[in-house]
Amino acid sequence: xxxxxxxxxxxxxxxxxxxxxxxxxxxxxxxxxxxxxxxDVNDVPMSLLPGSDFWINIKTAWVxxxxxxxxxxxxxxxxxxxxxxxxxxxxxxxxxVYFRFPGRMFMFWxxxxxxxxxxxxxxxxxxxxxxxVLSPYQAILDLTGLSWxxxxxxxxxxxxxxxxxxxxxxxxxxxxxxxxxxxxxRQFFLTLPDELTEAARMDGAGPLRFFxxxxxxxxRNNMAALGTIMFLxxxxxxxxxxxxxxDQSHAMAVTELKQLIPNVGGTPEWHIAMAGTLIIMLPPLxxxxxxxxxxxxxxVATEK
Amino acid sequence: xxxxxxxxxxxxxxxxxxxxxxxLDFASGEFVVILGPSGCGKSTLLRMIAxxxxxxxxxIAIDGTVVNxxxxxxxxxxxxxxxxxLYPHMSVAQNIGYSLKVAGVPSAERTQRIQAVARTLExxxxxxxxxxxxxxGQRQRVAMGRAMIxxxxxxxxxxxxxxxxxxxxxxxxSEIRKLHRRLNVTSVFVTHDQVEAxxxxxxxxxxxxxRVEQVGTPGEIYTRPASRFVATFVGAPAMNMxxxxxxxxxxxxxxxxxxxxxxxxxxxxxxxxxxxxxxxAVRLVAPDTAGALNAxxxxxxxxxxxxxxxxDLDGAPFSVMTSEAVHLEPGSTVGLRISPEDMHxxxxxxxxxxxxxxxxxxxxxx
Amino acid sequence: xxxxxxxxxWTIGILFAVPQLLLIFTFFxxxxxxxxxxxLTLQQPWGGGNIWVGLDNFRSILVNADYWxxxxxxxxxxxxxxxxxxxxxxxxxxxxxRQLAGSRLYRVVxxxxxxxxxxxxxxxxxxxxxxxxxxxxxxxxxxPGIWDPGLDGADAMASIIVAFSxxxxxxxxxxxxxxxQAIPRSLIEAAAMDGSGVIRRFWDIQFPLITPTIFFLxxxxxxxxxxxxxxxxxxxxxxxxxxxxxxxxxxxxxxxFKGLDYSGAAAQSIILMLLxxxxxxxxxxxxxxxxxxx
Numbered sequence: 001x002x003x004x005x006x007x008x009x010x011x012x013x014x015x016x017x018x019x020x021x022x023x024x025x026x027x028x029x030x031x032x033x034x035x036x037x038x039x040d041v042n043d044v045p046m047s048l049l050p051g052s053d054f055w056i057n058i059k060t061a062w063v064x065x066x067x068x069x070x071x072x073x074x075x076x077x078x079x080x081x082x083x084x085x086x087x088x089x090x091x092x093x094x095x096x097v098y099f100r101f102p103g104r105m106f107m108f109w110x111x112x113x114x115x116x117x118x119x120x121x122x123x124x125x126x127x128x129x130x131x132x133v134l135s136p137y138q139a140i141l142d143l144t145g146l147s148w149x150x151x152x153x154x155x156x157x158x159x160x161x162x163x164x165x166x167x168x169x170x171x172x173x174x175x176x177x178x179x180x181x182x183x184x185x186r187q188f189f190l191t192l193p194d195e196l197t198e199a200a201r202m203d204g205a206g207p208l209r210f211f212x213x214x215x216x217x218x219x220r221n222n223m224a225a226l227g228t229i230m231f232l233x234x235x236x237x238x239x240x241x242x243x244x245x246x247d248q249s250h251a252m253a254v255t256e257l258k259q260l261i262p263n264v265g266g267t268p269e270w271h272i273a274m275a276g277t278l279i280i281m282l283p284p285l286x287x288x289x290x291x292x293x294x295x296x297x298x299x300v301a302t303e304k
Numbered sequence: 305x306x307x308x309x310x311x312x313x314x315x316x317x318x319x320x321x322x323x324x325x326x327x328l329d330f331a332s333g334e335f336v337v338i339l340g341p342s343g344c345g346k347s348t349l350l351r352m353i354a355x356x357x358x359x360x361x362x363x364i365a366i367d368g369t370v371v372n373x374x375x376x377x378x379x380x381x382x383x384x385x386x387x388x389x390l391y392p393h394m395s396v397a398q399n400i401g402y403s404l405k406v407a408g409v410p411s412a413e414r415t416q417r418i419q420a421v422a423r424t425l426e427x428x429x430x431x432x433x434x435x436x437x438x439x440x441g442q443r444q445r446v447a448m449g450r451a452m453i454x455x456x457x458x459x460x461x462x463x464x465x466x467x468x469x470x471x472x473x474x475x476x477x478s479e480i481r482k483l484h485r486r487l488n489v490t491s492v493f494v495t496h497d498q499v500e501a502x503x504x505x506x507x508x509x510x511x512x513x514x515r516v517e518q519v520g521t522p523g524e525i526y527t528r529p530a531s532r533f534v535a536t537f538v539g540a541p542a543m544n545m546x547x548x549x550x551x552x553x554x555x556x557x558x559x560x561x562x563x564x565x566x567x568x569x570x571x572x573x574x575x576x577x578x579x580x581x582x583x584x585a586v587r588l589v590a591p592d593t594a595g596a597l598n599a600x601x602x603x604x605x606x607x608x609x610x611x612x613x614x615x616d617l618d619g620a621p622f623s624v625m626t627s628e629a630v631h632l633e634p635g636s637t638v639g640l641r642i643s644p645e646d647m648h649x650x651x652x653x654x655x656x657x658x659x660x661x662x663x664x665x666x667x668x669x670x
Numbered sequence: 671x672x673x674x675x676x677x678x679x680w681t682i683g684i685l686f687a688v689p690q691l692l693l694i695f696t697f698f699x700x701x702x703x704x705x706x707x708x709x710l711t712l713q714q715p716w717g718g719g720n721i722w723v724g725l726d727n728f729r730s731i732l733v734n735a736d737y738w739x740x741x742x743x744x745x746x747x748x749x750x751x752x753x754x755x756x757x758x759x760x761x762x763x764x765x766x767x768r769q770l771a772g773s774r775l776y777r778v779v780x781x782x783x784x785x786x787x788x789x790x791x792x793x794x795x796x797x798x799x800x801x802x803x804x805x806x807x808x809x810x811x812x813x814p815g816i817w818d819p820g821l822d823g824a825d826a827m828a829s830i831i832v833a834f835s836x837x838x839x840x841x842x843x844x845x846x847x848x849x850x851q852a853i854p855r856s857l858i859e860a861a862a863m864d865g866s867g868v869i870r871r872f873w874d875i876q877f878p879l880i881t882p883t884i885f886f887l888x889x890x891x892x893x894x895x896x897x898x899x900x901x902x903x904x905x906x907x908x909x910x911x912x913x914x915x916x917x918x919x920x921x922x923x924x925x926x927f928k929g930l931d932y933s934g935a936a937a938q939s940i941i942l943m944l945l946x947x948x949x950x951x952x953x954x955x956x957x958x959x960x961x962x963x964x
Contacts, residue, residue: 195385195386195387198351198389200391201356201375201377202354202356202376202383202403203377213391213402220393
């Protein structure tokens with residue numbers, strides 16, 4: 001379009017540039033602070049010329065917070081959550097969209113409601129469930145009198161117990177138990193032409209074949225988008241891992257940030273803290289940079 | 305090769321009934337076209353034959369076996385869809401061979417059969433492409449190949465040419481016809497395009513509002529339409545219809561301004577009747593010619609080979625098609641000559657053809 | 671919206687949904703139900719039974735000044751940070767959508783903050799906004815003692831708002847830009863032919879057309895400000911000073927897991943859940959409305 005608006009263009013550039021600076025500055029400051037020594041980093045204002053201690057600080061932070069195993073844990077949990085969501089959501093969406101069984105709408109709402117209440121607001125009881133993941137089933141048996149019956153008949157006292165504290169399943173499963181991905185797939189499945197299903201049926205494919213041969217390959221883009229978003233989301237989880245990993249062996253990288261807060265008293269070791277922050281924020285940042293297209297697509301699709 | 309027998313077939317969606325008791329017989333090896341406007345139930349009928357829709361009432365039998373409860377794959381039908389419904393992530397070869405893969409045909413045999421089908425349809429050089437990389441006509445051929453490879457008893461076509469441009473449509477039409485001549489498989493072809501229907505069909509089924517209006521060869525449908533609907537639906541431009549009332553000794557047309565002398569043929573005086581005449585059956589003559597009607601020219605549509613002249617006949621719109629090179633200005637007067645043997649009569653009440661008139665119509669004293 | 675074509679076998683259909691149903695029953699519905707039960711009983715921290723107390727837990731919370739303080743702090747935090755994050759993102763997205771030179775760069779970079787964990791950016795901002803080091807400390811050089819989030823509640827609140835808004839500008843930007851780009855170009859061109867200038871077009875056409883996105887983001891931002899704020903608060907202020915930043919989720923966590931008051935924490939969870947459900951219902955009303963824009 002031919003449109004001459006020099007003044008407006010000038011302000012457009014100016015505002016966007018300011019926004020750009022505010023967006024990038026924290027990343028730069030963290031990186032630069034991580035390169036200073038103890039004295040320089042506490043200068044006011046801190047020098048924006050990089051110092052020379054970058055690798056030393058990175059190494060110190062790495063050792064202090066024991067980041068190696070923590071990052072590995074984060075990768076396992078984030079990967080597990082992403083994979084779990086990608087698979088389970090696809091199964092559920094297939095069930096909701098392609099079948100008409102009684103109680104289907106009830107199930108739809110049952111799943112839909114889980115979108116409303118994030119884990120953070122129900123941490124206390126969820127924690128109790130994870131401490132013994134079979135407790136709901138034990139309670140049901142007790143309430144229905146079944147455990148009494150089983151004890152009478154077999155003489156065995158029913159006591160279901162499976163603790164998931166300090167375990168990968170304990171970290172992963174509660175994070176998988178919401179409906180975000182299900183609705184992403186649902187939206188996509190609904191856009192597929194009915195003729196595709198009919199063609200597959202004419203070709204003799206049943207539901208299972210159709211799911212594996214047609215639906216899943218066509219959903220690759222969705223899987224990439226959902227997997228990326230869920231990976232980021234799980235990597236960035238804080239409260240949940242903080243609660244259920246009392247044992248350092250299963251702690252995640254993000255929860256380690258707390259160890260990096262400089263102690264009060266003495267000169268604060270901000271250079272080490274920033275080096276640690278840099279390490280921990282780097283993997284998700286890389287994911288964002290590399291997978292940007294999928295993130296935007298996935299996020300916007302979940303809105304609908 | 306198989307015959308299809310349809311008896312009292314109905315289809316209901318919740319409260320609305322879209323197919324009202326259809327009876328049809330398709331002979332083995334026949335090419336049947338079901339023609340009708342959108343929403344007339346023709347696709348639903350086809351999909352019930354395919355097994356893609358439940359049959360609400362009545363029976364469908366293929367080769368004498370009732371298939372109502374059989375899954376699509378068990379019926380031995382293959383289908384070509386309107387939007388082709390090719391699997392977008394599979395190559396042409398995979399698309400064509402998918403039904404064989406599902407059926408567990410060994411891969412060597414599969415490849416061989418895919419090759420054979422591709423040769424027939426001249427798709428050999430495209431076997432590794434994805435549907436995205438094909439033109440409309442090529443996609444159409446792949447869809448045909450997918451149907452052919454199963455060597456089905458029945459071919460079903462659901463408006464397969466409607467997404468193609470005009471030129472390609474003509475070409476694919478003749479290809480389908482040739483293919484049918486060679487394979488001689490019973491085929492049912494659904495369309496709303498009358499030219500397609502006329503050119504392809506051994507036998508034509510015209511449907512409207514969930515009912516069969518007429519079954520016959522294309523020639524029969526054109527020359528002796530069984531109802532007012534068929535008369536106006538088949539043929540372009542559409543047949544002219546003049547409303548009339550039976551009087552003593554004739555028919556009063558156009559609100560009484562014209563009169564057609566003829567015997568009443570037992571119809572009571574006052575019966576409402578429509579008289580139809582095809583635009584191509586009307587002859588243009590000089591104004592005020594004896595035995596002709598005067599009309600005022602509204603618009604002339606040039607078609608190249610011929611022209612359609614829209615005229616005003618005592619306030620009623622009327623069209624005439626002619627291949628003569630005439631120059632008519634809007635507003636000028638022309639004479640129209642109509643022969644009694646070209647007239648069709650329909651009951652205004654039921655829309656059914658009234659053959660009683662035909663034999664007894666005398667020279668029109670209009 | 672429904673599919674016309676489906677498969678007839680029920681059992682297979684239900685089987686596909688079983689994993690999800692088991693998960694949400696175990697980790698969602700049971701805990702949610704448990705929370706309701708606990709909120710109505712007095713729960714002993716380490717087992718040892720419970721006593722039915724009816725609504726006593728809610729009563730004692732609602733008369734507690736600390737709890738009201740927490741609600742106020744949460745609402746202040748939600749209001750200001752949502753407003754800030756949405757306004758800035760809207761302006762940046764609208765300007766990026768003008769597609770002047772360099773807009774591609776902005777489109778890429780402005781999304782980055784979305785990927786950063788709340789606690790990580792909290793630690794970064796804790797340094798940047800530290801009173802004795804970093805950058806904002808410069809103001810303390812000129813006017814000693816004017817800025818100290820460790821002692822001044824307002825300063826602490828400002829700190830967590832800045833950190834949260836920074837992340838959600840990136841998030842909102844993604845949605846706003848997508849919404850702007852979804853507006854058909856021909857609509858803008860038609861308005862230009864009608865003689866409407868850039869700014870006029872924004873108010874008359876683009877802004878009305880993205881109102882659905884605004885409502886959607888409003889709800890998401892408020893909901894996220896309740897939950898995603900936990901990491902920021904825990905790293906930057908630990909709820910202090912003097913409970914000035916003791917937001918609702920943080921208070922649930924500290925009452926439940928540090929104070930071992932399960933019943934009180936459960937009652938607080940219920941109130942928070944109700945709040946979020948109300949918000950969601952509010953959102954649905956607007957989702958219905960946005961259908962008209964098609």
